[in-house]
Amino acid sequence: MPKRWEVYPGKSQVLFSGRCISAKNLSVFYLTLALIVISSCLFLAFDCRLLAVTLSPSVPVLAAVQFIFVLCCLLRTTFSDPGIIPRGTPDEAAWIESQLEGPQVDRDGNYRPPVRLKDVQISGRVFKLKYCFTCKLWRPPRASHCSTCDNCVDRFDHHCPWVGNCVGRRNYRYFYLFLISLSVYCLYVMVFGIVNLVLLSNMRKDFLMAMKESPTSVLTILVAFFSIWSVVGLGGFHTMLICRETSTNEDIKGSFNQRRHPDLINPFDQGNGLANCCYVLFGPVTPSLLNFREDEIGLGSSISLVTNNGRNGTASAAAASTAVTATPAVRYSNLTRNNNDATSNSVGHVNNSVQVISESLPAQLPGDGNDVIVKNGNGTPADGVISGGTDTVGAQNSNTQSASSVHCIV
Amino acid sequence: MSSSKPLPNSYSATILPPANKAFVPRDYSHGTELRFSTELPAKLQGRIPEEVFTAVIGNINQLLIAAETGSASVYLESCFACLTGYLAYLCMETQYEKCLRSVSRLVEEYNRTVFGPRNLSMIDPSERGLRVIEIVLLRP
Numbered sequence: 001m002p003k004r005w006e007v008y009p010g011k012s013q014v015l016f017s018g019r020c021i022s023a024k025n026l027s028v029f030y031l032t033l034a035l036i037v038i039s040s041c042l043f044l045a046f047d048c049r050l051l052a053v054t055l056s057p058s059v060p061v062l063a064a065v066q067f068i069f070v071l072c073c074l075l076r077t078t079f080s081d082p083g084i085i086p087r088g089t090p091d092e093a094a095w096i097e098s099q100l101e102g103p104q105v106d107r108d109g110n111y112r113p114p115v116r117l118k119d120v121q122i123s124g125r126v127f128k129l130k131y132c133f134t135c136k137l138w139r140p141p142r143a144s145h146c147s148t149c150d151n152c153v154d155r156f157d158h159h160c161p162w163v164g165n166c167v168g169r170r171n172y173r174y175f176y177l178f179l180i181s182l183s184v185y186c187l188y189v190m191v192f193g194i195v196n197l198v199l200l201s202n203m204r205k206d207f208l209m210a211m212k213e214s215p216t217s218v219l220t221i222l223v224a225f226f227s228i229w230s231v232v233g234l235g236g237f238h239t240m241l242i243c244r245e246t247s248t249n250e251d252i253k254g255s256f257n258q259r260r261h262p263d264l265i266n267p268f269d270q271g272n273g274l275a276n277c278c279y280v281l282f283g284p285v286t287p288s289l290l291n292f293r294e295d296e297i298g299l300g301s302s303i304s305l306v307t308n309n310g311r312n313g314t315a316s317a318a319a320a321s322t323a324v325t326a327t328p329a330v331r332y333s334n335l336t337r338n339n340n341d342a343t344s345n346s347v348g349h350v351n352n353s354v355q356v357i358s359e360s361l362p363a364q365l366p367g368d369g370n371d372v373i374v375k376n377g378n379g380t381p382a383d384g385v386i387s388g389g390t391d392t393v394g395a396q397n398s399n400t401q402s403a404s405s406v407h408c409i410v
Numbered sequence: 411m412s413s414s415k416p417l418p419n420s421y422s423a424t425i426l427p428p429a430n431k432a433f434v435p436r437d438y439s440h441g442t443e444l445r446f447s448t449e450l451p452a453k454l455q456g457r458i459p460e461e462v463f464t465a466v467i468g469n470i471n472q473l474l475i476a477a478e479t480g481s482a483s484v485y486l487e488s489c490f491a492c493l494t495g496y497l498a499y500l501c502m503e504t505q506y507e508k509c510l511r512s513v514s515r516l517v518e519e520y521n522r523t524v525f526g527p528r529n530l531s532m533i534d535p536s537e538r539g540l541r542v543i544e545i546v547l548l549r550p
Contacts (some may be wrong), residue, residue, distance in 0.1 A: 072495035086539035095427040120438045129438065137541050138435070141442055155442075173488075174496065267441055282488035283480045285504045289539040 005292035009087060011150040012165075018292030020079035022165045023149055029078055029164030036074070036182070039223045040067045042216040043189050047196040054199055059192060066185040073178035074163065081288040082168030083154035085143060088136030096131060096138065123267035142268070144249050154286070158248040167248075170288065173281045176242065179235040186231060190224035193217045242280045243273035434467065434543035444474035446535070446543050454545065458528055466520055467543070470513060470535075477509030510536050 005018030013024045022029075040063070048060035088096070100116055116131035120141070127141045134145065135152045144156035146166045155169035167175045197217050201210035211218055241248065245268045246256055256266040270276050432451040436444075448464045448471070484505050491498040517534045525532050525545070533544040 069495050072497065076496050085541065088541060089538070091428045091431050092433060092538070092542055092544070095431070095433050098427045122438060122441050127438070137539075140436065141438055173492075177492065278485060279480050282485045282492070284478050284484050284506045285488065285499070287504065287507045287510065289536070291536070 001295045001297070003292065004290065004294055004296045007296045008290070008292070009150075010084070011148065012084070014292065015079065021081050021084070021290070021292070022078050023159070023161075025148075025161070026078075026164040028161040032162050032164075033074070035223060035227070036067075036070060039189065039220045043193065043220045046214060046216040047193055047220065050199055051192055051196055055195070063185075063188060063192070066181065066188060070178065070181045070185050073174050073181055076174040077160075077167070077171050077178055078164045080165075080171045080174065081290055082166040083156075083170040083286065084149075084151040084166075084168075084288075084290055085135065085137060085140070085154055086289050086291075087134075090136075093136035096136070100131065123265070125263070125265050125267055142247065142250070155247055156249050170286055172247075176235075176238050176281065179231060179238060183228065183232045183235045186224040186228045190221055190228065193221040193224065197221075242277050245269045245276040245280065430547045432545045432547065434545065436541065443478050444540060445471045446474075451545070453547065454530070457530060457547070458524075462524060466524060466532075470516060470543070473509055473513050473516060474535075474540075477506045477513075481505075 003018055005014045008014055011024055012021050013026070014021050044060055044063060044067075048063065051059045116133070118129050118131075118138070120127050120129055122141060129141065130139050131137070132139050132145055132152050134150065137152065139145070139152055140154060142155045143152050145152045146156065146159050148159050149166055151166070153166050153168035155172070157167040157172055157175075159166045160175070163175060163178070165171065197207070197210050197214065200214055200217075201207040204210050204213065238248075241251060244256070245266060250256055254260065254264075256264050256269075258264055270279065432453040434446050434449075434451060437447040438445075446467050448467045450458070450460045450463050454463065487502075487505060491502075514534050514536060517532050521532055529548040531546040531548055533546065535541075535543050538544055
């Protein structure tokens with residue numbers, strides 16, 4: 001049975017068997033990492049020799065502590081789930097899409113795409129929720145779809161190539177602390193690099209000689225100096241965003257821009273900058289909803305969680321399941337599957353019947369409603385061919401009922 | 411549905427929702443807090459009394475909303491984790507995770523006492539990415 005990370009359909013990169021997730025293209029992240037690591041190593045190896053002796057041994061110690069903190073925040077930002085909302089199951093998609101006003105052609109022959117917006121009122125302000133056709137879900141307020149990673153991300157801030165991941169609800173605090181700690185660290189390295197040069201030039205009575213003697217100081221000072229402008233600037237910008245409880249995405253779209261539209265109140269703003277800061281940076285941490293390390297027990301073919309041993313529902317469901325797995329690349333609109341599973345223990349029946357009919361047929365099909373009859377575009381029944389490979393019904397007990405007919409085209 | 415022109419090929423299929431599943435969507439009227447709608451889905455009419463259903467969803471909502479509330483212990487936990495460079499998260503369970511586990515236990519309990527006897531089965535919302543609460547109709 002595959003794990004969920006093995007059937008993950010988005011464009012993000014899953015690493016270490018589902019323990020980490022990042023963007024596919026990490027080349028700019030490697031640059032960021034190289035700049036930080038190389039500068040720090042040069043600073044600690046060369047500049048700190050004189051500084052530790054002349055000033056205090058706490059100078060390299062503090063530098064090392066800051067370096068480790070910056071790295072921890074950076075790696076957390078890059079490799080943690082930014083708040084990806086797992087894609088909807090085919091059953092959910094069918095339920096939602098059946099409620100949407102379908103695609104239509106009006107009298108002029110113009111094609112109108114399906115309506116996929118609904119209004120929701122939050123604290124007196126109307127938000128428009130969009131249905132994401134890729135992820136098959138109603139996007140929560142503040143969520144947005146990242147086209148680079150092909151996921152909907154909760155409280156989407158932006159996709160940061162420097163960090164190699166989206167910045168969203170779950171990793172925003174790591175991103176912000178990375179910015180702040182890196183700002184402080186850049187300043188620290190620059191100041192003590194300059195101090196080192198000054199001390200050296202005092203000893204050698206010649207500044208140019210000092211620079212020639214310690215070229216790595218010059219390099220680290222330059223790197224720190226040029227980094228400070230962007231990092232401190234971005235850190236300041238995000239501090240302002242946090243105090244207003246807005247994300248970069250919302251700021252760009254002007255979702256809460258009250259200067260232009262006074263009625264665009266921000267219902268998430270707690271009214272107090274400090275309270276907003278505390279909530280965003282130290283508030284509750286959402287766990288990853290992707291559950292990558294768990295078994296994929298089928299595309300929404302659910303197993304009853306009624307068990308007789310009181311264990312955690314997830315574990316017992318996975319253990320008792322007669323798994324139906326599907327190739328992840330198959331798009332919902334082309335696939336139909338019906339499976340009539342039953343197990344002999346107390347786990348109950350599940351019917352996962354999704355009916356797909358062509359437009360010209362009546363809505364009700366004959367039969368017990370469990371059969372899936374797939375028609376081609378011209379109305380003739382397609383041959384029942386199971387394709388897409390992984391239709392395994394494993395771990396069946398001896399007194400299971402026989403599976404009903406499965407017709408499936410890809 | 412009738413139309414004056416045939417639709418593009420990719421839209422030639424009308425998809426019907428599964429007959430044996432009812433979905434309880436998220437309720438965003440109070441913001442982004444974790445809350446599910448307490449409205450009884452049409453498929454469950456007659457299978458379960460409305461008051462029971464409302465009470466069940468209400469209780470689940472209470473646990474979920476508590477998960478997202480910033481209490482003193484949550485702030486302390488986050489501060490502590492921050493001071494350790496977030497390495498503490500590798501070995502400790504957050505308040506949110508504890509709340510979601512208690513929701514799983516509650517769902518199991520409800521399946522045993524409320525839904526099971528009515529031939530229904532509630533799927534833990536964590537299994538569905540906190541998008542919907544799925545209720546499976548075990549027997550028509």
